[in-house]
Amino acid sequence: MSGKPEPGDEKLDLAARAGWLYYVGGETQEVIAATLGVSRPVAQRLIALAVSKSLIKFRLDHPIAACMELAKRLTDRFELSFCEIVPGDPTQPEARVSVAVSAATWLEHYVSQTAPLVLALGTGRTLRTAVAQVRPLSRPQHKVISRVGNMARDGSASAFDVVMRLADGIGSKRYPMPTPVVADSEEERALFQTQRSFRLLFELAAQAKATFVGIGEIGWNAPLHSDGFITDQELAELSERGAVGEITGWAFDEGGRILDGSVNARVVSLPITQPSDGLVIAVGNGPGKVVPIRAALRGRLISGLITDDLTAQAVLDS
Amino acid sequence: MSGKPEPGDEKLDLAARAGWLYYVGGETQEVIAATLGVSRPVAQRLIALAVSKSLIKFRLDHPIAACMELAKRLTDRFELSFCEIVPGDPTQPEARVSVAVSAATWLEHYVSQTAPLVLALGTGRTLRTAVAQVRPLSRPQHKVISRVGNMARDGSASAFDVVMRLADGIGSKRYPMPTPVVADSEEERALFQTQRSFRLLFELAAQAKATFVGIGEIGWNAPLHSDGFITDQELAELSERGAVGEITGWAFDEGGRILDGSVNARVVSLPITQPSDGLVIAVGNGPGKVVPIRAALRGRLISGLITDDLTAQAVLDS
DNA sequence: AGATCAAATGAAGAATTGCTCAATCGCGTT
DNA sequence: AACGCGATTGAGCAATTCTTCATTTGATCT
DSSP, rough: OOOOHHHHHHHHHHHHHHHHIIIOOOHHHHHHHHHHSSSSHHHHHHHHHHHHSSEEEEEOOOHHHHHHHHHHHHHHTTOOOOEEEEOOOOOOOOOOOHHHHHHHHHHHHHOOOOSSOEEEEEEOOOHHHHHSSSSSOOOOOOEEEEEEEEETTSSBOOTOHHHHHHHHHTTEEEEEEEEEEOOSSHHHHHHHHHHHHHHHHHHHHHHOOOEEEOOOOSTOOOOHHHTTOOOHHHHHHHHHHHHHEEEETTEEOOOOOOOGGGGGGGGGGTTTTTTTTEEEEEEEEEEGGHHHHHHHHTTTTSSEEEHHHHHHHHOOOO | OSSSHHHHHHHHHHHHHHHHHIIIIIHHHHHHHHHHHHHHHHHHHHHHHHHHSSSSEEOOOOHHHHHHHHHHHHHHHHOOSSSEEEOTTTTTTTTOOOHHHHHHHHHHHTTTSOOOOOEEEOOOHHHHHHHHSSSSOTTTOOOEEEEEEEOOOOOOBTTOOHHHHHHHHTOEEEEEEEEESSSSHHHHHHHHHHSSSHHHHHHHHHSEEEEEOOOOOSTOHHHHHHTSSHHHHHHHHHHHTTTTEEEEEEEEEETBBBOOSGGGBBSSOTTTTTTOOSSEEEOSGGGHHHHHHHHHTTTTSSEEEEEEEEHHHHHHOO
16 A cells, blocks of 8 residues: 655655646646645745756757857867857856756766767766756666766765766766875875776776866865865965866866876876867856866867856957 | 848847746846846747747656646546546556545545535545545535445445545545445336435535546446446446446446446436536546546546546547 | 644735737838 | 838736745644
8 A cells, every 4th residue: 555645755746747737838826726726825836846856947949149159169269079158147157057957958968878878977066966957867778987086085975976966867887986086195096096996987987978077266165175175285285386277186277287296196086188089078157167167178178168158258258 | 150140040049048047047037138138028028939939948857747748638638627647557557556545635635625515426446545545634514425326236335435434534424325326127216316315415416516436347347246236137238238337337338428228227326417517536547447437538427537647548549 | 642843834915927009110112 | 202011119007926924734842
């Protein structure tokens, strides 16, 4: 019998119904309330819930001229293989949603293929938001790997483990990197790198059809730092040596050159300088990302980019 | 693109932007208008355009999605006032639980109202399971009536008397029909129908806010038969005359037409052709119910339906 | 059982959105 | 250049949606 109506589930079902009727069916909230047998305010709350829980997803199928223009210029200037620019919000240039939705669309593009493939992921808040948007599918033939460790200095696993979330959603095999982002010493790094699981990751990464990475700034509000992957001291040192951005922990300067030594000598992540023949797509937007993105583009650290028009414009204005 | 600014294209671009900002970005139309440099009404028109041209697409990622779709199609096709489709279990297409839980929810919906109301019930295993799920409440102001007799041919009261169970649970007044489902003769039926209690039921049924009925197949494993409400001979006769289903004892053919004469001439139940202005909701699922449900829908015998997605799909595939 | 607290609810009002309609604009025609 | 016609526009209003808040409900702990 199992007649136990789960508390959260039932509500989400209702929310899904409400969302469907509202957005797909175009019904008014009053009608929906009557249909579902609830009051009008409750119907409105259910719809809001459906949106906030991403039960309902919005997608845009239209190449927007200005964005395409920017994409073309970026592609030409920096020899990109892939570039997607979405409309940003001038009043909230930090808003992650738009870029995340676009990234999700492209993640889905790869995920939905039936031929087995390897997807590599970095870290980042936008990436995490994007992964949460990917429609659940059954793709056990795929492999989702991490190019970067998922443990903070204190030994805790990262809350932003995109690999796990994505693999959960699509039922793929998961290959996280159970190490810190930055080792305590070069010796420790060497130790990690000799482990079988690490070498496996190394080999899989070379086969990756696509690699999605976040792109981080170097500064006191850098996620890398505030999430506890690197210490205050390390941050200061990087900054002093000219680092302006990082990808999967690898710090680089304005010219997109990976710094020698310093913290980089202890970064455990897979080397970005040796990617696969697949795409390496950076995902991110916002004023703080302009400099890192420009640097990464100059240094040819990435072959693809997903950002918004404001960031793209700023990157081009150099 | 910097090509030629096509007249329609430019507008669609703007519409896409507006739609994106509205649905993905969650901006207000006023903000969007300012961002795009147009007036508020124009922004609203652009958003509407984006939706109507499917530049923006809505997608529901939830098991309920397919069910909603089916419900909509059934509602449209058969002019239903109410339709609820729940996810069924393909490995156990006969499983009654899901549908029963849903029916219980809707029973509760009516029961929990404080204004006095009349609920009418038919028979059926699913209905019985549903009634057992209704949360006990104190609603002495309600009336629960039966549209159908509760006595088998041998004079014993039915084990599935849903009216008693429901009324017990909610402390309402109960109005069972203390007759057989099928009388021995037309004269006997006439006798029953002149009784005061029967006439009272008749009047109450017209006031019923909602009527929940099971829907039965006509066949050797039909509950109507195996529970002893009709004899082997009667069953054979019905089958021969084209009956494919029954509701509260009234047998109907593929087109949902109530059969003339035969067993129907002795059915004591309240006529389904004269319901109230309230809903008449059929509850049931399983492969055997597909044909009866389709017939009942065709004949407009019911104005509401609760079933599972498998059954609903089969009903639509006609 | 009784008390306490958090969650959920609906009423009411504020904000937003959708729509009508008169005015305007663009554009081809005379 | 003037005219006419249809498309487009924004003002204003009605309908809908969102938010706040007081209240109730249900659950938990003593």
